[in-house]
Amino acid sequence: MKPGAVKDGRAHLAALDTDRQVYLDGELITRVAEHPAFAESCRAIAGLYDFQAANQELMTFDIGDGRRANRAWHMPRSYEDLVAKRVAMTAWAELHAGYMGRSPDHLACAVSGQLMNLDLFEEHNPRCAKAYWDYYQWARANDIFLTYVIINPQGDRSRAWGDQPKQITAHIVDEGPDGPVVRGAKMLGTGSIMAEEVFVANLQPLQSGEEDLAISFALPLDTPGVKIVSRKSFEQHAVSPFDNPLSHRFDENDAIIYFDDVTVPWERVFVYRNTDMCRRQFHDTPGHVYQNYQAQVRLVVKLRFLLAVARRLTETIGTLNMVQTKLGELAARVATVEGLLFGMEASGTHVGEYHVPNRHLLYSAQVTTQALYPALITEIRELAGGGLIMLPSSAADLSSPEVASVLDSTLVSAREGEGAYERMKFLKLAWDAIGSEFASRHTQYEMFYAGAQFVTQGHSFRTYDWDGADRLLDRMLEGNDAEWRGAGQLDAGRDRTGHDTGEADGSGAGEAG
Numbered sequence: 154m155k156p157g158a159v160k161d162g163r164a165h166l167a168a169l170d171t172d173r174q175v176y177l178d179g180e181l182i183t184r185v186a187e188h189p190a191f192a193e194s195c196r197a198i199a200g201l202y203d204f205q206a207a208n209q210e211l212m213t214f215d216i217g218d219g220r221r222a223n224r225a226w227h228m229p230r231s232y233e234d235l236v237a238k239r240v241a242m243t244a245w246a247e248l249h250a251g252y253m254g255r256s257p258d259h260l261a262c263a264v265s266g267q268l269m270n271l272d273l274f275e276e277h278n279p280r281c282a283k284a285y286w287d288y289y290q291w292a293r294a295n296d297i298f299l300t301y302v303i304i305n306p307q308g309d310r311s312r313a314w315g316d317q318p319k320q321i322t323a324h325i326v327d328e329g330p331d332g333p334v335v336r337g338a339k340m341l342g343t344g345s346i347m348a349e350e351v352f353v354a355n356l357q358p359l360q361s362g363e364e365d366l367a368i369s370f371a372l373p374l375d376t377p378g379v380k381i382v383s384r385k386s387f388e389q390h391a392v393s394p395f396d397n398p399l400s401h402r403f404d405e406n407d408a409i410i411y412f413d414d415v416t417v418p419w420e421r422v423f424v425y426r427n428t429d430m431c432r433r434q435f436h437d438t439p440g441h442v443y444q445n446y447q448a449q450v451r452l453v454v455k456l457r458f459l460l461a462v463a464r465r466l467t468e469t470i471g472t473l474n475m476v477q478t479k480l481g482e483l484a485a486r487v488a489t490v491e492g493l494l495f496g497m498e499a500s501g502t503h504v505g506e507y508h509v510p511n512r513h514l515l516y517s518a519q520v521t522t523q524a525l526y527p528a529l530i531t532e533i534r535e536l537a538g539g540g541l542i543m544l545p546s547s548a549a550d551l552s553s554p555e556v557a558s559v560l561d562s563t564l565v566s567a568r569e570g571e572g573a574y575e576r577m578k579f580l581k582l583a584w585d586a587i588g589s590e591f592a593s594r595h596t597q598y599e600m601f602y603a604g605a606q607f608v609t610q611g612h613s614f615r616t617y618d619w620d621g622a623d624r625l626l627d628r629m630l631e632g633n634d635a636e637w638r639g640a641g642q643l644d645a646g647r648d649r650t651g652h653d654t655g656e657a658d659g660s661g662a663g664e665a666g
Contacts (some may be wrong), residue, residue: 159213159221160296161206162199168298168349169195171375175346175408177383185346190386193402195347198298201245201256212241216293225258225447226293228265229508235498242450251455252403254598255344259447260299260352264289266443267434269507274423277430285423288371292350299371300348302339302410303356323353323412324365325426332419333368335412342408343598345381348374351410356435356604359428367431369424370417378415383408387591395548398582400591407594439509445603446510449494449518452599456487456522456529462583463533469566469576470540483532486525493518513616519609526599530587541584545577 158164166186175182182188186195205212205223213221214237224241227234242258249256268274268289274282292299305322323337339353354369372379388404391397424430435441464480467473473480497514534541545564550556551574564573586592603609 159206159209160202160223162196162201162203165199165202165298165349166195169347171373173375173381174379175381175383177386190383190389191346191406193388194404194406197249197253197402198257198347201248202296204245204248208244211244220294222293222296223258223261225261226265226289226296228269230506231508232498232501235501235508235510239450239494239498242447243454246451246454249403250399250458251451251453252399252595253344253405254448254451254602255300255348255405256451257296257298257348259344259444259451260301261293262447263301263440263444264292264299264352266509267438267440269440269443269504269509270438273433273437277427277433278425280419281423281425284420288421288423292371297350298344298348299350299352300342300344301352301354302342302345303352303354304340305355305357305366306338306340306409322366323368325368326365326414329416332417332422333425335368335370335415335417338409338411340407340409342381342406342410344405345374345408345410346383346406350374351379354424354434355431359431361428363428364426367424367426367428368417368422369431369434370422372415372417372421376415378413380411380413381408382411387589387594392547395578396581397585397589397591399585400589404591439504439507442510442512442515445515445519446497448602449490449497449515449522452522452526453487453491453494455599456490456525459529459533459586460484460487462586463529463536465579466533466537466540466583468568469571469579470538472536476536479532479536483529486529490518490522490525493521513613513618516609516612516616519603520606520613523600523603523606523609527596530592530596533583533587537583537587541580541588544580544584551577 169186170184172183173185175185177188177190182190185191209221212223214224214227216222216226224238227238229235229238242262245256245258246253268286271282271286274285291297302323308321320336321338323335323339325333326336327334335353342351345351350371350373352369352371355366359367374381384407386404386406387397387400388402391401391404394401424434460480460483463483464473467476467480493514497510497518500511500514501508502511503509545551545556545560550560557573560573560577564576566572566576568575584592600606
């Protein structure tokens with residue numbers, strides 16, 4: 154990217170115009186931005202960069218030498234810096250209603266967060282630390298769309314990694330002067346189809362003896378030997394923007410990424426053969442906090458969108474007055490998450506020179522939203538009733554005079570000035586949000602992107618201020634103890650009310666018998 158330039162959509166699409174090894178339905182796809190399975194999603198990402206270029210003060214910050222980069226790469230030094238970062242991320246999320254969980258700001262937040270504790274990497278390995286810092290500077294200057302794969306394939310969970318029938322997880326198989334050689338798979342590869350580079354690491358804990366798995370690095374997704382195996386494309390199966398308005402545009406895709414004896418240059422290796430460091434790069438830096446902070450910013454936008462869907466449904470079918478209390482309850486639950494977001498900013502702490510969101514409030518938001526999202530989807534289904542089941546087959550029905558006349562007489566909207574067309578258009582969107590295959594994937598995603606519930610609940614347990622709560626409890630106990638001891642009412646043979654228990658002379662023994 155030229156000095157002084159701000160990345161726009163055209164620049165991003167040009168970056169995708171490279172030979173890749175993407176596999177879908179048994180077909181090798183090399184030009185993803187032109188393929189009907191991915192083209193609209195690639196254009197949606199390009200739209201984010203166009204918005205950035207048109208709103209530079211909102212979306213970017215000065216990185217020196219007259220250059221600007223997206224605010225997601227910024228390392229906030231104050232509460233005000235953090236708010237500016239959130240406002241920019243919210244503006245991007247509103248362009249896709251929060252449905253692109255791996256938009257470019259996600260990994261930019263994660264990487265910049267990890268490097269807020271550069272000293273940790275220098276203690277581990279000075280060469281790796283320099284490689285990581287240099288990579289950050291380059292990725293920031295070029296506003297790289299970076300995704301990640303940090304989870305190992307499920308495989309047989311009853312076995313340890315070393316006991317698997319096959320070595321399926323990405324691991325080091327050799328080492329040469331140019332760098333280590335990696336073979337095996339990582340997941341989930343969300344957004345990898347439309348990203349430029351992939352960041353590889355291990356969020357799951359590694360054990361002693363698993364040093365071959367202990368590597369963190371980044372590579373271009375067109376690197377020879379990097380194979381991207383896509384799941385089913387919802388975009389490709391979407392009938393039209395009218396019939397599938399969300400899945401047609403915002404299917405960010407998920408994929409297995411397989412490394413077929415790929416040599417990773419040393420200047421791209423950030424952690425090497427250190428199992429503990431693989432954990433520490435996330436949890437002993439602000440990295441884990443910042444990547445999930447971005448996710449909560451995005452999710453708040455998505456929850457607000459779904460609330461609007463819920464209310465519009467009741468307006469359309471004429472039940473708004475009957476369910477206002479239910480909508481009020483749902484709005485309160487969503488506002489609670491928004492309050493946690495604002496709270497984690499305001500009560501953030503400094504790690505070195507950087508302002509970091511409150512870790513416990515972040516994990517509280519994750520625990521809350523993992524349960525809230527599927528519950529909200531269920532509530533919207535109940536508010537909708539059967540109207541979402543009997544939808545016309547496609548927009549083509551409207552072009553048939555005979556069918557259109559039937560629809561005009563049966564698809565009635567309670568909203569003033571709206572008829573069959575408007576009702577059909579909205580209900581198609583509502584179904585794509587809560588009932589389609591695309592919607593089902595999003596429910597699963599929001600339930601598990603941060604890990605299973607026991608993982609986030611464990612984070613919440615470990616980060617809560619139990620010491621402060623215990624001090625409060627002990628203070629109350631001390632007051633009670635002093636009162637009763639002073640009254641002399643704990644003498645043998647009497648309970649706290651002064652009644653004779655019979656214990657002093659043994660007369661109370663054996664009464665139950």
